[in-house]
Amino acid sequence: MSITLFVVLVFAASVGAGLLGSLVGLGGGILIVPLLTIGFGLDVRLAIGASIISVIATSSGAAAAFVRDHLTNIRVAMFLELATTIGAVAGAMIAIFINPRLLFFLFGGILFFSIVPMVRKLGETAPVGVVNDRLATRLRLASFYPDRISGSRVEYQVTGVPLGFGMMFVAGVVSGLLGIGSGALKVLAMDTAMRMPIKVSSATSNFMIGVTAAASSGIYFWHGDILPVVAGPVALGVLVGATAGARLLVRFQSDTIRRIFIVVLIVISIEMILRGAGIA
Amino acid sequence: MNRLADDTRTSPAGREPGTHPMELRISWVLRVGVTLAGAIVLLGLVWYFVQPPAGGRGSLATLQDRHAAGIEVSWTSIVDGIRHGDPLRIIELGLIVLILTPMTRVALTLVLFLMDRDRIFSLVTAIVLAVLLLGFLGLIG
Numbered sequence: 174m175s176i177t178l179f180v181v182l183v184f185a186a187s188v189g190a191g192l193l194g195s196l197v198g199l200g201g202g203i204l205i206v207p208l209l210t211i212g213f214g215l216d217v218r219l220a221i222g223a224s225i226i227s228v229i230a231t232s233s234g235a236a237a238a239f240v241r242d243h244l245t246n247i248r249v250a251m252f253l254e255l256a257t258t259i260g261a262v263a264g265a266m267i268a269i270f271i272n273p274r275l276l277f278f279l280f281g282g283i284l285f286f287s288i289v290p291m292v293r294k295l296g297e298t299a300p301v302g303v304v305n306d307r308l309a310t311r312l313r314l315a316s317f318y319p320d321r322i323s324g325s326r327v328e329y330q331v332t333g334v335p336l337g338f339g340m341m342f343v344a345g346v347v348s349g350l351l352g353i354g355s356g357a358l359k360v361l362a363m364d365t366a367m368r369m370p371i372k373v374s375s376a377t378s379n380f381m382i383g384v385t386a387a388a389s390s391g392i393y394f395w396h397g398d399i400l401p402v403v404a405g406p407v408a409l410g411v412l413v414g415a416t417a418g419a420r421l422l423v424r425f426q427s428d429t430i431r432r433i434f435i436v437v438l439i440v441i442s443i444e445m446i447l448r449g450a451g452i453a
Numbered sequence: 454m455n456r457l458a459d460d461t462r463t464s465p466a467g468r469e470p471g472t473h474p475m476e477l478r479i480s481w482v483l484r485v486g487v488t489l490a491g492a493i494v495l496l497g498l499v500w501y502f503v504q505p506p507a508g509g510r511g512s513l514a515t516l517q518d519r520h521a522a523g524i525e526v527s528w529t530s531i532v533d534g535i536r537h538g539d540p541l542r543i544i545e546l547g548l549i550v551l552i553l554t555p556m557t558r559v560a561l562t563l564v565l566f567l568m569d570r571d572r573i574f575s576l577v578t579a580i581v582l583a584v585l586l587l588g589f590l591g592l593i594g
Contacts, residue, residue, distance in 0.1 A: 176510040180498065216517055226548055230487065233554050237483035240476050247479070248574065251562060255577050258584045262593060312573065383483075383555035384581065390552050391588035397524030401544035402501070402516065405494045408551060412491050 176402055179213065184406040186212070187227065191414025193437070194231045194356075203353045203441055205407060215403070221352030222398035225390045227411040228354040232383030234415040236376075244376035246316050246369070249331060253341045254381055257359075258388040260345020265389035268350045278449025285442040300329070303368040308334035318373050329373065333366040340366055341381075349389035354382035357438060475565060482561055486554030493547030501540035556585045 190204040205227050209220035239245045305315055309331040317328045340362035344355035356378050363374035393399055501510070531549075534542025563578040587593045 174513045176513060176516065177502070179513050213513070215513075216520060219517070219520055226551060229551050229555060230490075233483045233487045233551070233558075237480045237487065240483070241480040243476060245476075247476070247562070251574060251578055251581070254559075254581050258581050262584060262588055265588075266593070384559060384585070387552050387555045388585055388588050391591060392593070394548075394552070395526055395591040397520065397526050399545075399548060400516070400520065400524070401497065401541045401548070404548055405498055405544040408548065409491055409494050409498070412487060 174213075180402060180406045183209070183213065183403070184410040187407045187410025188414040191227070191231055191234075191411035192418045194354075194411070194415060194418070203357070205411070206352060207444065209403070209407075218393075218396075218398045219400060219403055222393045222400065223404040223407040224352040225386050225393055226399055226404040227407045228348075228352070228386040229383045229390065230408045230412045231415040232354060232379050232381075232386065234412050235418060236380040236383060238416075238420065239376035239379055242319070242376075244318050244372055245380045246314065246331075246373055246377045247380070248312065248316070249314050249363070249367075249369070250377050250380045252312055252314070252334075253338060253359075253362075254384050256338050256341035257345035257348065257355075257381055257385040260342040260347075261349035261385050261388040262392070264346035264349025264351075265392040266349075267346075271350075274449050274451065278446060281442045281444070281446035281449055285439075285446070300368045300370060303330050303332050305330040306332045306334055316373075318370065327370065329370050332368050337362045337367040345385055345388075348382075348385045349392075352389075352393070354386060356382055357441065478565075479558055479561060482558050483554060486550065486557060490547045490551035490554060493550060494544050495547075497540045497542075497544035497547060500538075500543060504540065552589060556582070556589065559585060 186208055187205065190208065194204065205224040206217075206220045209215040209223060210217055236245065240247070309315065312334070314331040314334070315329065317326045319325075320327050340358065344358035344362065347353065347358060348355040359378035359381060360371075360374045363369045363377060364371055369377070390399070531542050531545055535546055559578060559582050563575065563582055566574040566578055
């Protein structure tokens with residue numbers, strides 16, 4: 174394939190990946206790596222390099238809109254980024270030593286089992302009866318978000334901070350290791366462990382993804398794995414898609430987002446388990 | 454005035470929650486950084502197509518072979534390349550601006566936490582910024 178055709182096709186596919194990525198609060202990288210490796214037969218390190226860059230583009234492009242709409246909890250994000258950035262650097266460094274297939278397999282398995290409680294909670298718009306834990310009180314993590322449909326402020330508190338923090342470290346390691354945003358794990362930590370509203374979890378996850386990805390991208394960049402003709406069109410395409418996605422998100426019902434999210438989780442978990450088993 | 458804690462701040466009358474000045478500033482940094490990065494990458498890509506490098510653009514296969522052999526990346530090569538109008542180094546500059554965007558957001562957040570005299574969050578943000586800088590400068594990994 175000529176580079177000219179490659180750039181055009183990769184750009185078009187990246188627009189689609191960015192759109193879906195921002196709608197469900199994923200980094201989009203989860204789609205970029207299979208796209209570049211399976212779709213274009215690219216070396217996995219090149220795919221990871223382009224992916225980690227695309228993850229920054231998706232996150233920052235969409236995060237700008239979410240922050241403006243007060244869906245993002247900046248304090249929660251900043252505190253948890255301590256775990257994700259250190260995890261991401263550790264992940265990028267151990268990427269050299271361990272077989273990523275084992276982690277694909279484990280991550281796919283964990284994701285698959287986490288879908289069950291999410292399906293059960295499908296009708297619930299906002300978590301009820303959540304009370305701040307000690308850390309959440311000390312760090313003043315409670316906040317509110319504007320509900321577009323009812324037009325009112327929805328106050329919420331935050332619990333399970335230590336567990337969420339631990340999950341975020343794992344999310345950081347996975348991000349640095351595989352070049353993905355680990356948005357699924359981040360949303361899972363805030364939704365399931367910290368019991369935050371799904372819209373806030375999605376927006377805060379998106380906000381954190383860019384910083385997590387920036388932490389490991391330097392390591393990939395200096396190793397020569399971020400090539401301009403690959404990462405350039407991927408980043409541009411994802412930017413266009415993510416910007417459009419952010420505009421759509423505020424108009425969606427929580428249930429719609431959650432349903433899309435569950436389907437995406439199932440697809441990713443099957444894909445990851447198959448890759449870990451060496452079948453895909 | 455507390456810029457970052459919602460539970461203690463009072464919203465001025467007639468203001469939508471989204472118009473919080475702190476959030477507008479962060480949103481602005483992200484939007485400008487991403488737009489700038491996108492524009493530089495686009496410029497580099499267009500340039501790459503308008504003016505093919507000596508020896509042509511080549512194929513995906515030759516590119517992969519070069520990568521497998523190991524590609525050297527250094528500040529000197531990027532700066533020299535940009536000076537000579539090398540489209541690939543211009544795309545790289547755009548990608549660097551993209552990496553710098555969330556880092557700038559963290560730096561701005563640190564300034565605002567320091568102004569708030571929020572010790573815990575200033576420390577948390579400073580550590581995150583330090584980790585980011587070490588990775589960006591190629592000092593770890």
